[in-house]
Structure formats: structure tokens, C-alpha cells
Amino acid sequence: MKRRALVVLALCAMAWLMEVGLARYFAEHDAIAALLVRRELGTALLLLSLLCLRLFTILVAPGLCLYWCVARSYPSRS
Amino acid sequence: MPSLRAALQGSRLRRLVLAVGCFALTVATIPRFVCGRDADAFFDGDSAHQQALADGVIAAIAHRNGPDYYRTGVARFDGQSAIAIDQMLIMGVSQIIQLHPELRAKYLPTLRAVAAHLVDPKTLAYAAQEYPQHGVVAMQRGEGHAYLGYINLALGMLRAVDPDMPLQGLHDRLSAELAERLFASPTGLIETYPGETWPPDVAAVAGSIGLHAKLTGRDRSAQFAAWAERFSRCSVGAGGYLIQRVKSGGCQPLDAPRGSGTAVAAYFLSFADPALAARFESALQNQGRRTLLGFAAIREYAPGFEGNGDLNAGPIIFGVSVGATGFGLGGAAVHRDREWFRELFRTLDLFGVPTAGAGAERFVVGGALGNALLLAMLSARPT
Numbered sequence: 201m202k203r204r205a206l207v208v209l210a211l212c213a214m215a216w217l218m219e220v221g222l223a224r225y226f227a228e229h230d231a232i233a234a235l236l237v238r239r240e241l242g243t244a245l246l247l248l249s250l251l252c253l254r255l256f257t258i259l260v261a262p263g264l265c266l267y268w269c270v271a272r273s274y275p276s277r278s
Numbered sequence: 279m280p281s282l283r284a285a286l287q288g289s290r291l292r293r294l295v296l297a298v299g300c301f302a303l304t305v306a307t308i309p310r311f312v313c314g315r316d317a318d319a320f321f322d323g324d325s326a327h328q329q330a331l332a333d334g335v336i337a338a339i340a341h342r343n344g345p346d347y348y349r350t351g352v353a354r355f356d357g358q359s360a361i362a363i364d365q366m367l368i369m370g371v372s373q374i375i376q377l378h379p380e381l382r383a384k385y386l387p388t389l390r391a392v393a394a395h396l397v398d399p400k401t402l403a404y405a406a407q408e409y410p411q412h413g414v415v416a417m418q419r420g421e422g423h424a425y426l427g428y429i430n431l432a433l434g435m436l437r438a439v440d441p442d443m444p445l446q447g448l449h450d451r452l453s454a455e456l457a458e459r460l461f462a463s464p465t466g467l468i469e470t471y472p473g474e475t476w477p478p479d480v481a482a483v484a485g486s487i488g489l490h491a492k493l494t495g496r497d498r499s500a501q502f503a504a505w506a507e508r509f510s511r512c513s514v515g516a517g518g519y520l521i522q523r524v525k526s527g528g529c530q531p532l533d534a535p536r537g538s539g540t541a542v543a544a545y546f547l548s549f550a551d552p553a554l555a556a557r558f559e560s561a562l563q564n565q566g567r568r569t570l571l572g573f574a575a576i577r578e579y580a581p582g583f584e585g586n587g588d589l590n591a592g593p594i595i596f597g598v599s600v601g602a603t604g605f606g607l608g609g610a611a612v613h614r615d616r617e618w619f620r621e622l623f624r625t626l627d628l629f630g631v632p633t634a635g636a637g638a639e640r641f642v643v644g645g646a647l648g649n650a651l652l653l654a655m656l657s658a659r660p661t
Contacts, residue, residue, distance in 0.1 A: 266300040
């Protein structure tokens with residue numbers, strides 16, 4: 201259980217750190233022209249990654265953490 | 279909780295139920311809380327939030343070198359985006375000053391500098407390629423120059439907080455010439471460029487004339503009532519959405535009724551014809567509103583229409599567009615619909631990715647253009 205908890209926490213922390221890093225990149229590199237006019241695939245993929253990470257940290261990670269908290273409160277048979 | 283433990287112990291099915299329950303609980307509560315925590319501050323005009331966003335936009339354009347902010351090589355995009363950034367920055371900051379007059383001294387020098395850039399014909403050199411000259415320089419009979427609606431609206435907002443602005447004469451001239459064209463048009467429309475008529479641009483023209491009338495104490499309500507009837511007959515399509523483009527000289531649609539154009543028109547027209555603005559706002563809520571778990575977005579195409587959008591709409595995902603949703607915040611703010619504003623704001627916060635630093639805040643996905651637009655929308659108030 202402890203190992204699983206660490207994996208969950210590490211996953212959430214990594215996603216959050218990557219989100220912060222990508223957000224910082226886009227804060228310094230205005231992507232509007234690249235996306236709307238030049239339709240650069242690389243920029244689009246980076247932005248998609250940022251949005252996926254954000255969806256993960258806001259939508260999925262809280263559920264993972266809550267599940268871990270509840271699940272660890274009773275003993276596992278395995 | 280021994281009974282709960284016993285019930286859950288060991289069973290895979292029960293673990294699955296537990297997992298689904300945890301996800302359902304968190305998805306239904308945490309995202310709407312996290313993403314909506316700043317919504318009320320913006321809706322209520324909190325000075326710190328508004329200043330942070332305004333300072334973020336001002337910092338973003340501070341590095342501009344030359345007339346354009348973006349240099350894509352596409353003259354039309356580069357020029358129009360520069361105009362939009364200048365216009366929305368002036369509108370947003372002026373709206374903030376109207377609510378917090380103590381900030382006037384802080385922002386006025388920036389506003390005047392941005393306005394000088396906005397009216398420089400070099401900023402939208404594209405206009406002078408399409409017409410013999412930029413409309414700021416001169417407008418000949420029969421020429422529409424509806425792109426001037428954006429410039430003139432910004433001048434009006436600046437004048438509202440800076441009655442002695444040096445560009446007063448230009449504001450008066452543009453308003454008079456645009457009004458003459460708009461109110462004489464049998465369709466209620468004028469061209470943006472030769473052969474191009476875009477009703478959302480015309481809404482900006484109307485808004486700028488309405489704002490000028492308010493500032494100068496002139497009553498144009500009868501003219502606007504008659505104009506609104508002609509404009510609606512020609513430009514309002516399915517579901518009460520505004521048609522994005524019509525054929526010049528008539529009312530033949532060249533594009534679908536679109537959410538991005540309708541939403542920005544609802545904001546612009548609040549300066550000229552609040553009743554028509556309210557009709558567009560109502561159409562967006564009745565026909566375009568898509569909500570899920572406290573998040574809302576606005577569909578780009580009216581029911582029965584489909585398409586791939588354009589630069590005005592931005593990306594379209596599952597039928598809802600970034601442009602319509604972003605501009606929709608302005609209408610929600612103007613019409614003081616707190617719950618609608620909150621729902622749209624949560625979506626902005628989730629996908630816009632706000633970041634703060636050095637006293638400034640911005641939505642990193644929006645870039646300078648997106649943040650300038652959001653500044654105007656998030657600080658919008660009833661006129």
C-alpha cells in the first residue's frame with residue numbers, strides 16, 4: 201500500500217511539475233501566431249500536452265489521492 | 279467504520295465502486311472550486327485581480343518593436359491582431375479606471391501611448407492596401423472602412439476616462455463619418471474592406487457611435503432603433519445568432535450564424551443598443567450554452583450549421599469554440615449574470631492556464647492577443 205501511495209503521489213507531482221514547466225514555456229513564447237496562422241504541429245503538440253497535464257492534475261489527480269486515502273484506511277487482503 | 283471496512287474488504291467490485299465513487303465525488307466538486315475561485319473577484323471588479331491582468335497585458339506588449347506585435351508575414355493577421363490588442367487593452371483598462379478612478383494616473387500614460395499606436399496608419403497598413411488610404415487619414419464616399427469600428431470604440435473608451443485626450447478631433451470625425459454611412463445603409467451594414475461585409479465588425483461600428491453619442495450628450499436612440507431593425511433583418515440567422523459574413527450590398531449570407539461573432543457583438547452593442555445586445559446574449563444562452571459539471575462553453579455554429587471556424591473562432595472542440603466562450607464572458611459581465619459568468623470563467627481557468635508572477639497575471643495559452651481580449655471581457659460592465 202505504501203509503495204502504491206508513493207507511485208500515486210510521484211505521478212501527481214510529476215504531472216504538476218511538467219504542467220508548471222510547460223506553462224512557463226508558453227508564458228515566455230506567445231503561441232497564438234504559431235497555432236492560428238502557421239499551424240505549427242510541434243507547438244500544437246506542446247499545447248495539447250499542457251492541457252492534458254492540466255486536465256490530469258485538476259480532474260484526475262484529486263480522485264486518485266482520495267481513493268488512496270480511503271483505500272488505505274482498511275486492510276487489503278492481498 | 280468497521281461495517282464499511284467489512285463491506286469493502288477484498289472485493290474487486292467493491293474496490294471499483296470505491297474508485298468510481300472517489301472520482302465522481304472529486305470531479306463533481308474540486309475542479310469547479312479550483313477553477314472558479316477567482317470568478318467572483320473578476321465579476322465584482324476586484325482591483326487587485328484586474329490590475330494583475332492589465333499589468334500582464336501591458337508587460338506582454340512592452341516588447342513590441344514596430345507597428346505589429348505578431349510578424350507572421352500575413353499582413354492582414356499581423357495588422358488586425360495589433361489593432362485588436364491595442365483596442366482591447368484600452369477598453370479593458372478604461373473599464374477598470376471607470377470602476378477604480380484612483381488608478382487613472384497609473385494607467386493614463388500607457389493608454390495614451392497605446393492609442394497613438396492604434397491610430398497610426400502603419401498599424402493596419404493592410405487597410406491602405408485595400409482602400410486608396412487608411413480610414414484614419416480619409417474616407418471617400420462609398421467606402422465602408424468598418425474596421426474603424428474597433429479603433430473608434432477604443433477612442434471612445436479612452437475619452438470616457440480622459441476627456442481632454444489629444445485624439446478628440448479624430449474621434450469626432452470618425453464617429454460622424456461612420457454614423458453617416460451606417461444610418462444611411464438600407465441593410466444596416468457597411469463594408470469592412472472592398473467586397474467584404476462582416477456584421478460583427480458593423481456591431482463594433484455601431485457600438486463606437488453609441489459610445490460617442492453618450493460621451494457627447496447626443497441622443498441617437500431613434501436612429502439606433504431604426505438601424506437595429508434593418509441590421510437584424512439582414513444579419514440575424516438561425517437561433518438568433520449573428521451571421522458572420524454577408525455578401526456586400528445585400529443580405530445574402532456567405533457564412534453561417536456563428537457564436538464568436540454573436541458574442542463579441544453582444545458586448546459591442548451594449549454601448550449602442552442594449553436591447554439588441556440582450557437579444558444576442560439571450561440567443562447565446564438559449565442556443566449556444568453547453569455545460570458540464572459547472573463548466574460552460576458556447577457552441578460556435580447555430581443549430582443546423584457546421585464548419586471548421588476561422589481565426590475569429592479559434593480552435594473548435596466538440597462544437598464549442600474558444601472565441602465564442604471567451605467573448606461570452608463579456609456579455610455575461612455586461613448583463614450581470616453571475617452564474618453564467620462563473621461557468622464560463624471556470625472553463626477559461628481550466629484551459630487558459632493562469633499563471634502569476636512579478637505582480638502580473640495572465641492566461642498563458644492566450645498570448646498577448648488572447649489576454650488583451652480577456653482583459654476587456656473580464657472587466658466589462660453595463661454602460
